[in-house]
Every structure is written in C-alpha cells, then in structure tokens.
Amino acid sequence: MEILYAVVAIAVVLVVAFVAFEYRVRQPDVLVLFESKSKIGLRSGLMYPRHFSLPLKRTTSPIHLTVEATAAGNLGVNVKLVGSVAPALDNIQALIRVGGWSSEAVSRATEETGILLESLVKEYAETAEINALSSTGLVKYLNERANTFKEKFGVELISLAVQSLDPTDSEIADALRQQEHARLLGQTERLNNEARVAVAKAKYQADEEVAEMEHAFELKKTGLKKALLEQESALAKQRLQDELARDRARLTFEKEELEILKNNPELLVLTPQAARLAEASQGLKNARTVISLSPQELSTGSDLLSLLQNLLTKALEAKKNG
DSSP: OHHHHHHHHHHHHHHHHHHHHHEEEOOTTEEEEEEETTEEEEOOSSEEEGGGOEEEEOSOEEEEEEEEEEETTTEEEEEEEEEEEEEOGGGHHHHHHHHOSSTTHHHHHHHHHHHHHHHHHHHHHHTSOGGGOOHHHHHHHHHTTHHHHHHHHSEEEEEEEEEEEEESSHHHHHHHHHHHHHHHHHHHHHHHHHHHHHHHHHHHHHHHHHHHHHHHHHHHHHHHHHHHHHHHHHHHHHHHHHHHHHHHHHHHHHHHHHHHHHHOGGGGGGSHHHHHHHHHHHHOSSSOOOOOOOHHHHTTOHHHHHHHHHHHHHHHHHHHHO
16 A cells, blocks of 8 residues: 555656646747647647747847948948837748747748848839938838738838938938928928918908908998988978978868858957957057957968958947947
8 A cells, every 4th residue: 555655656746747847837928839730829828838839939029220222323322220020920830931940930030021121122222213212211111011021921010210311422412411401491481481471361361351340330330320310300200290280280270260250250259369359449448459469360361360350340330339
C-alpha cells in the first residue's frame, strides 16, 4: 500500500513538474500562435504549452526610412519616412510565411514592409513633377495601398508620416522655396484684396439697407400723415353736414311757422315781435314807433315782415282813430 502511495505521489510530482516546465501564462500583450493541420491559429486560453506555441508581442514595430527617389525629369528627391506596424490578426498566415516560426517574425515582416514602402515612394516620385510632390500626397498614396502590407506581410500600418521631402539639388530646393514664398505672398495679397472687397460689399449692403429702412420710414410717416388728414377732413365734413342739417331743420321749422301765420293771421299777436310792438305803442302815444329786429329775427323771410308791417299799420291807425 505504501508503495502505491509513493508511486502516486511521484506521478503527481512529475505531472506538476511537467506542467511547470511546459506551460506558460499568456500575457495580455502577447499573441500565442499554434499550428494545426498546416494552418496557423491563435490560442485564447490563459495557459499555453511553450514547445507547441509561438508567442508574439502585439506591440508596434517602428519604421525609419530614408529614400532617394527620382522625380520626373530625372531630378533627385530625398524622402524621410517614419511610421509603425503591428501584426494583423486576420493575416497571421502571411506573417508567419514572411517572418518564419520565430519570435522575430514581426521584425522580419517590418523589414519587408520597409522595402515595399521604399519602392512605393520611388513609384510615386517618378509619376509627378518635382514641384508637384507633397508630403500629403505621398502619405495618401501609401495609405491607399495599406491592404497590400496585410496581404503580403501580415502586418498593418498603424501610423505613417513624411518627415521631409526635399530635392537633392540645393539650387532646385532654393528655387522651389522661392516659388512657394511667392505663392504664399500672392495668396496673402489675394486674401487681403478679397477681405477689402468683402468689407466694401458689407458697407455697401449696410448703407443700402439703412437707405431702404429710412425710405420705408418716410413712406410710413407720410401714410400716417395722410391718414390723419383724411380723418380731420372727414370730421370737418361731418361737422359741416351737421351744421347744414341743423340749418335745414331750422329753415323748415321757420317755413312751417310762416305757413301757419299766413293761414292764421290772428296768431301774429302771440309772436315776440308783436309783444314788443304792443309794449312800444303803449309807451309812446304820439310818437312814431321804431322796432329793431335782430338779424336772426329778420331771417324769417319777407312774408313775415310784410305781415308784421300790415299788423303794425293797422294797429297805429286804430290807435289814432281811438
């Protein structure tokens, strides 16, 4: 029994020792590759057997390139590129094919990427005039071909920038700088002119708007004055119509009064003129009586005056005879 226990203990120790010797803990920044049926796969577990796996760092690998290219016209150009690459998870098979089953696979693929980048830079420079070359155009040209690096080398471009792009000939470089200087000055002058034109247009528009507003204000003020005059004219016309209506009413009343007096002469004694006549005749027995009538009293018409005159004549004759 003791022998069995000893064998079991030895087996456990051997298993623990084998596990400790063979298996490793996968770090978060490490890709663990394995081969199965001639295909490369990724291990996702926390532990992996080190003799049957290939750990690769997921960190980026830097790229520094200095390329001597030739632009159109056989003019030399020096280009300095910087960037970085990292393993492309969906193209691990290409990475191992280029870099081999080794922890240096990413570095080897990075070197191959640099060679391809150099050829692409030369290709870009050969297709353009030297004054048409630009850092922005070159970066765009290279980024458009980024899938090529994945397919061929199993790496992807993380970053890429052009540090410098200068002609090899210093005289050409000076000429290009002078052209750029002149272009910038011309552009600045054009912008200044456009700014002055914009200011002048803005002032003209502001003056035009102010003039339109003043014109509209004057028209509105004239319209208000016209409306006020129309109201005053309407009020004056209404007052005149009211006065004419009152005068017509008074004239109609006086005509009706005269008509009554014509038809009934005996009612003349009840009029105010007759009352004053009687009073005057009593005060002056032998004198000629003078009756003064106001303009309003005279406005009753010639018929009333004639009747009063006849009445006064008859009254005076009666007085003398009596």
